[in-house]
Amino acid sequence: MLGGYAHRIARINLSTGQVEYFAPDPKDLEMYVGGRGLGVKYVFENGPKVDPFSPDNLLCIMNGPLSGTRAKMSGRLAVVTKSPLTGTVTDSHMGGWTAAKLKWAGFDGLLIKGASDKPVYLLVKDGEVTLHDASDLWGKTTHETHRILRERHGEDADVMAIGPAGENLVRFANWINNDERAAGRGGTGAVAGSKKLKAIVVVGKQENMPQPKDPQLWREADRQASATINDPKNVTAPKKGGLSLYGTNVLMNITNVMGALPTFNAQHTCMEGVETISGEYIREHRLIKDNTCHACPVACKK
Ligand code: SF4
Structure with a gap:
């Protein structure tokens, strides 16, 4: 079994409310490494001619094999779907903790299809995905949604949400997670709005962090990565490089x-x-303040 993966993906049909689980094909995991690769494969298989706002469009929320580990700069989440902005496949990436917590909650990804009659949000916790009424959240900003859902599900809950732009199908609408990180490309927030999907709440425990099979090999890889990241000549050098000091x-x-x-x-x-x-x-x-993502010493968020 390939390491790093949870070997579990949820398939959620918002039209019927049905949730199914499957283990991704090991050959696919080798061929399409990481959340973007696997997500693009699933979107392509879903059919290139699908209307981005049709219930048949597939919205993939994906992490990768390093997500949730201690690998540096691995805290990115890929949102992959057919874009209402460009009419082709888009992969939009957000930092923060969602990718790590999705892994700790037991998942490599969520494949979301269909469209709900009424606003809903997903709760991802302990290897299960459940649907919840989001009527009271519809129309609220991402900040308000984040605050309310954290009050409801605990301070450790990770929340990614759309705001009024996504609800109203603005073709460049974002997802925002934890108040400050955006999956800002391709209008993936509008695809969520077309499905009446307001938010995804992820509750994952750090004790479920994947552990390296060969700790010595891991330490050596980490040493090499750290040498590159910390090199004062590189933009990534913590508190010295341009990316660390000023962000993008x-x-x-x-x-x-x-x-x-x-x-x-x-x-x-x-x-x-x-x-x-x-x-x-x-x-x-x-x-x-400077802010960062899971397992990242660069702290490029300003
Ligand atoms: S803090 Fe910046 S550099 Fe580090 S993982 Fe997040 S987005 Fe990437």
């Missing part, structure tokens, strides 16, 4: 000078005054 916003000034910064709804490629929203300026004048 380190690119703002650079792309503006290059004429590669889409502005004014992508009508222009640079603009005046960009310095005041650059990573450097924000670090000096606005930053409250």
Whole structure:
């Protein structure tokens, strides 16, 4: 059995409320490594001609074999579906703890199909997925939804939610998890809105963290990865590199000078005054705290 995987995926039909579980084919796990690869495979198999807002569109919430382990920079979650923005397959990725907690809750992914008559949210816990009424959450912002669902399911619950944009099928609507991380590409939030899926709550216990089969080999791999991440010449170097100090916003000034910064709804490629929203300026004048994802020393979230 391949290590790292939970060997369990949930198939959720929101039209019928039915939830089934299956173990992914080991050949697929080798061929399509990670959440993006496996998700794209499932979306492709679901049929390239499906309307993104049809109940038949498949929405995949996927982690990978390193998710939930101590591997550095492994805290990313892939949302894969057919995009209502581009009309083709999209994979949008978010940081935080959702990927790790999904693994600790016993899953490599959730494959969501169908559409509910009324708003629902999913609770993922102890290897099971259950559907819950979300009528009281519909219309609420992601921040409000996050707060309410944490009050309901505990402070350790990880919440990813859509807001009014997703509900109203804005074609570039995001998923937001834990108040601050976005799966921001391709309109995956609008696909959730078309299915009346307001949120996914994941409760996973760290004691379920996958352990390396060969601890010595793991330590050596970790040493090599850490040497690269911590190298002061690299943008990832904690508290020294551009990514760690300024986040991805380190690119703002650079792309503006290059004429590669889409502005004014992508009508222009640079603009005046960009310095005041650059990573450097924000670090000096606005930053409250650095934040990070599961198992990441870079802390690029500002
Ligand atoms: S904190 Fe930044 S660099 Fe680290 S895993 Fe999250 S998104 Fe990636």
